[in-house]
Amino acid sequence: MSELARAHTWEISDSEAELEPETEGSTAGSGSAHSRTHSSQSPSARGKRRGDRERQREEKERQKERQREEKERWKREKEKQRERQKEEKRQKQKKKKEAAERVKSLKPEEYLKTITVNIHPVLLQDSGCDVLLSTLAALEWRNQIEEHDLTHSISWSRTQAVTLHTTEDEDSMVVEEDQVLMVVTQIEFVDMMMSIKQALIGGCEEAESLFQPLCGYLNRKTGAVISVLVTRGQYYQGRDLYYEEDETCPRSQLGLQNIDIEEVLVYLQLYKNVSVHFLFGWQEVTDHVCAVTKALSKRPSRTLQDIPDLGFCVDGLWSGGVRVESGGRGLAQVWTRQIQQLNRVSVSMATAVTTAYPSPQLLLQAYEKAESGEERCGLLADLRVKGGAKERRIGPELSTRVHRLMTSHNPELVLD
Known part of the structure; x- marks a missing residue:
């Protein structure tokens, strides 16, 4: 019992007692060193963090400035594009107006x-x-x-x-x-x-x-x-x-x-x-x-x-003929073309004949009602031809040729 009590009493050896102050001193010394280290590094770290924040803020400002400049540049480009479109539209309208004035001046x-x-x-x-x-x-x-x-x-x-907009003073x-x-x-x-x-x-x-x-x-x-x-x-x-x-x-x-x-x-x-x-x-x-x-x-x-084609190469409506629909539309034009095929017969002269007699049957009936051959040959002579500076008549020469065309049974007869 006494041995156990003694062992309990000597819990710390002398060696441990000798070492304890040193340990405590070292611990205290390390604590003070840490404290000194912390106190010496804290201002620079704070300055570094402050500098980082400043740089981030400046970067954000620069980014915002770039975005603002980009937005302004985009607006300017869009405005220029709108102006170009307006100018192109004005030029088109101007050219269209000049073309219309040019065509009008040629009437x-x-x-x-x-x-x-x-x-x-x-x-x-x-x-x-x-x-x-x-x-x-x-x-x-x-x-x-x-x-x-x-x-x-x-x-x-x-x-x-000289120009389309030349005034009288110019x-x-x-x-x-x-x-x-x-x-x-x-x-x-x-x-x-x-x-x-x-x-x-x-x-x-x-x-x-x-x-x-x-x-x-x-x-x-x-x-x-x-x-x-x-x-x-x-x-x-x-x-x-x-x-x-x-x-x-x-x-x-x-x-x-x-x-x-x-x-x-x-x-x-x-x-x-x-x-x-x-x-x-x-x-x-x-x-x-x-x-x-x-x-x-x-x-x-x-x-x-005018079309710069050869005169003997028939093109357009003449080459395709006249289209006659089922209702009879186009027959009057065919009748006019038939008269116009005669030599020295213009459109106005042929129209004068077909206007007075809208169909070949009506002209044949008028020939039948004539009392003499001379009256039949001169039936169309007094028809008035519209157009030209001077009013004129069909004349006896064309009237005779049309009479031959409509009444002759000889296919070899020369009408002119």
Whole structure:
């Protein structure tokens, strides 16, 4: 018992007692060292964490700034794209408007406003020129009296704007048309014939006439298309008034042989490309001028419609024929085409016939009701043809050919 009690009393040996203060001292020393280490590292760690937070905040700010700049750039790009679309739309509308104005300017009624009829002052010496001037004034067509390169001439010029929006104050370009009319009296034409005959004979000096200025003008203006209008002048006034109701060809009034006239006409046509028309008076001259003026006004629109194909290669509606439906629609056009197949028959002439007689059966019935062959041949002669500067009739020649077409039983008969 005493041994056990003693063992219990000596729980800690001396060696352990000696070691205990050292252990405690070391423990305390380590604690103070840890405390010193902790106290020395804490400010730098806090600064590092503070720097990390600052950097993160700055990074976020920069990211937000980039996003804001990207958004602004996207808005600008979108605005530019919207502006480009608006500009493209404006350009399309502008081009469409200019094209519409260009097409409108080429219409005959609009194009006619830009044409000016130029009359040489020499023609005013003939009192019959008043008919032309009064007619142009009534039609409100632009005309002026001015010197021209060719005497006794009537020419045409048109005002061509540099741009579609050229105002009246701005300069515009004047273009000369290629059509020229030379109005001469019968006496002046006889003098021209004498000069031409002497030129054809050769070896002698040509007589002075209007043929010399005509040749000079043709040499300067190679592309000009000249037509000579031969009419009665002041020489015949008061002498041959019965000519006003005389339907004889005006060239028969020259008192020359037909062979001489034909020889001169062939020479002018082949060598000078000049056509000659014999007219009764200034009323026919006026009609001719009006016809040429209207033809010039239709030239631009017809040029746009022309197809550069060979003339003998039939294309379009003619090649395909006319479609006739079950209800009979299209038969009237077939009837018009049948008349139009005759030589020298225009659409307006064929339409005049088919309008008066809408079917071949009606025309045959009209032939049967006629009392004589002469009446049947001239049945269509007085039909009026619409279109053109001068109102005209079908005429006896076409009326006879249509009668042959409708009544002849000979397949070999030549209609023309």
